[in-house]
Amino acid sequence: MTLLQEIGITLPIVQAPMAGVSTPELAAAVSNAGALGSIGVGATDACGARTMIEGVRARSQRPFNVNLFVHAPAQGDAAREAAWLDALAPTFRSFGAEPPTALRPIYKSLIEDDEMLATLIDLAPPVVSFHFGVPSKEVIIALKLAGCVLLATATNLSEAQAVKEAGIDAVVAQGWEAGGHRGMFDPDLPDNRLGTIALTRLLVARSGVPVIAAGGIMDGSGIRAALDLGAVAAQLGTAFIACPESSADLAYRDALTGPGAEHTVMTHAISGRPARCLRNRFTEWGEQAGLGSPGYPMTYDAGKALNAAAKAAGESGFGAQWAGQGAPLVRVMPAAALVATLVGECRA
Template sequence: MSLFADLGLRYPIIQAPMAGVQNSALVLTVTGAGCLGSLPAAMLSPTELANELARFAASGLGPFNINFFCHRQTEADPNALTGWQQTLAPYYAEFGVNAEATVTTPSRAPFNTEHAAILAKFKPAVVSFHFGLPEPSLLALVKVTGAKVFASATTVAEAQWLAGHGADAIIAQGLEAGGHRGHFLNEDLALQQGTFTLLPQIVAAVDLPVIAAGGIVDGKGIRAALALGASAVQMGTAFLCCHEATTSALHRAAIQSTQGQHTALTNLYSGRPARGIVNRLMRELGPLSLSAPGFPHASGALVPLRAAAEKAGDHGFSPLWAGQNVSGCRDLPAAALIAAWVKEAGLA
């Protein structure tokens, strides 16, 4: 029996975890439709995470995937933060923002013992990681719950490393994918490949199920990924405009306009490359800038600026995460989207 059949999935479709544009509502709908719903946990407090998992437990549904970042948290460089505020100063002045209102607490926490304790209580079927895997002692705490461990790879070398360090399935994240790049062995973006180039190479290199992610927004994409050896697909951007997503009106409007067709990798919003729709900040500072503090410390200085701009109806300072292909975004219930994909892919 395959890993995904063993999980009880009717369809080999995983909803990508997308912080800031979803909560448990999307997860419950996707899992209820026979796919694997995913909850992003890196930006949740322990209390918020426990509350979301309690909702899952009360639903009687399953399985669920809980996703964590496992970056190595470092202290912010005060000089870098000051320089970043100085770079943003003209925008602060334009929107009447007080620079002292910036947030200094890191916006994203790496997987830790507190997270592990919550997982031990709720025992989700899948736990996935971005930026590699946690240290062995932490990973052991996940494994002992019985959860299957999925992890993102952006190169063949990363897939092989994950296979040798405890992953049960590899997410092959192509360059088209929205949100943060999952690279962890090498920061050279020139090594990054498109999904349908990367996927067959990883399938050939590891003896684990491989999940295709990036640029897949419809049944034809699902069918193509499965034909190239994927055991399942992970889809995120295609859910951004569905009814259960919490995507803001400004973000939805950008996706549905011609602007949504222009994305780029940027480090301005977090300090680490992530794909989003090009907006004013990215155009004027350049999408990749040495001025941005290291991950995840760049975001704090943007918090008050983003809030002020959005209040004025301006998304020029908001992270509009999206993949290169927004053509599958529809204003429909998630279950309706899944039903259409399943039919088109010939999975029904």
């Protein structure tokens, strides 16, 4: 029996918790279909997390996952932030807006968010997962005592070994193909850019913990391949963005289902950490700017302000349209139907 089966998940499928796209409706639909639905609360506060967790529970009695960011707390750099805003200023003005006068660390890490931890302990979601690192031993013990099964993302073997040493129950092997933010513990270190196949097999062979494969998996054949590599499950994110239960806006959906899905890029420009998204005007600006970003999440503060100004002017090319390299294989259908389709393909 695998780890997921032990907590009542009958299918080897995990819906990736893309913050800003995953919703309680999506997570509940996936969980009700027998897979593991997920919500990402890294982009909200404790009150918002409570609302989302209670929203899943109002729609499903099945296990689900709550994902948090565990990045090093932001360190401001006034000079770099000013240079970034100066470089963005002409683009803001092209949309009739002015850039912010200063940048804020708009998202807290779990490392510094005692209210978030208290909320998690109080509500005790069945599964809690971590991105960008692992929390302290004290946090891990507290969540385990609350009855939570713990997962954490790794992009290489050393990160996976840190996951095991922390006492976390399973590791999500995030390949270079994956959409959304890279789960690297330290974005300033070189990235080996391991693909999903190589990373999954490496972690199965050497990490010493159950492995969930993630990155570029879009259909049942991909899930079966992950299981054949020794993974206990496959995590899919991009595959669920086109579901009606996600919060992706119309421009995002149109881009994902159009020819642009064939072109994804890893960029720091949107948030300050490497993340894979559909190529758009913002990623092209980032490629041309040649600047070091102010870091996460201050860069995201500027990016969100720019996207709001652009959308107000009718331009949709500055959004965070996260997507993995498998994006051209996306299918538009309700989440439950997608899970059933994935299961049928996997068994076939």
